[in-house]
Amino acid sequence: MVSLEKYDAVIFDMDGVLIDSEPLWKIAMEETFREVGCNLVKQDFQKTSGMRIDEVVAYWYNHVGWGGATQKEVENRIIQRMITLIEENGKPLTGVVETLNFLKHSEKRIGLGTSSYSILMAAVLQTLNLEDAFHFVHSAEHEHYGKPHPAVYLTVADKLGVHPVKCLVIEDSLNGIIAGKAAKMSVVCIPEKTHHPEPKLIVADYRYDSMMEFFLEISR
Template identity: 60%
Template sequence: MDRSQFDAVIFDMDGVLIDSEPLWKIAMEEAFQSVGCNITRKDFQKTVGLRIDEVVRFWYKERGWEGLTPEQLEDVIMQKMVALIQANGEPLPGVLETIDYLRQNGFKIGLGTSSYRVLIDAVLETLQLTTSFDFTHSAEDEIMGKPHPAVYLTVAARLNVAPQKCLVIEDSFNGVVAGLAAQMKVVCIPEKTHHPDERLAIATKNYPNMLEFLKDFSS
């Protein structure tokens, strides 16, 4: 991949910086079970890449429950996720090396995620990356979450880089669609539970892991 065509690299967070998908599944299974709504890990594949409020609304419409409002259940999930991240969060292989390379070579670095700000802060603090990004942004602050391109377009604007000069690193279909819709090139490093997903072939390029991406990008 020709790195000279890019001025900025924008990372997704969940499944890209941190293997948070298993943590999400634990937090959501426990939260949904607490209101008598049994949702399997396979079920959660339907909502990967969406904001948590969209996930909760989706399942409230599909299954319904009593006891907690969707907003209250969101809060329960968030509290569980912060605790799980702080206890178990580790960077995925190649993440720290890739960010170091990008900083040393003058690329602007952004973060565009469906996760809420409280989770962004928890992840960056746990991974010791609080000063590594030029701008971080949550789709919580957008009217539309992924696959709408708004979150990535906002990051590009705040980095003062044209979308066409941005490279997005994603792991999910909704995220890939969002990056492409923003007129950006998109590298997909599929989170293992998304594999195989033939839809991910729409990405500009796919890699098995971040280290393989860095090897290609830096060569």
């Protein structure tokens, strides 16, 4: 059972935590990779879950390869498709708004640390009407390394003015959990529903089936 009294800040991942964007990512990537001749399917993308999109594209270029379009062109196509899908389909996962409101009234510092690019982060926050929900938001786009490197979370903690050990991270992917643990933070795992069961997620400090379950526990 998580005790919020131990923490001064809560830092959220975005994809699969605030918004059910993993299926949208898989649609955007599957369509775009097919256009350049790579017949990847949704299950393949579990291998790159939690990575920055440039790292995802580089991974598949190195493992499968394609001709014609550059990696940057493929990356940009995926991003533009994602923005459209977010604007058309984006909504907060159940329990997200309640959790954010509770944390705000509990006077916790609230941060967002995502592997997604800033342009996608902005699209999600605007579509979900969460632009004012966080004290600081940050994309790993601005770090030398993305998750599982802890840089994005360490930057958020620094900007929030909170020591890492007093931060609680909410994540859905193994790469994100590793990033949070490497930053010396405690980690809540709420597994993304389209992932296959991943035994390694047990490395998280706490696990819940949904954000609503997490909210109901912390608000008792």
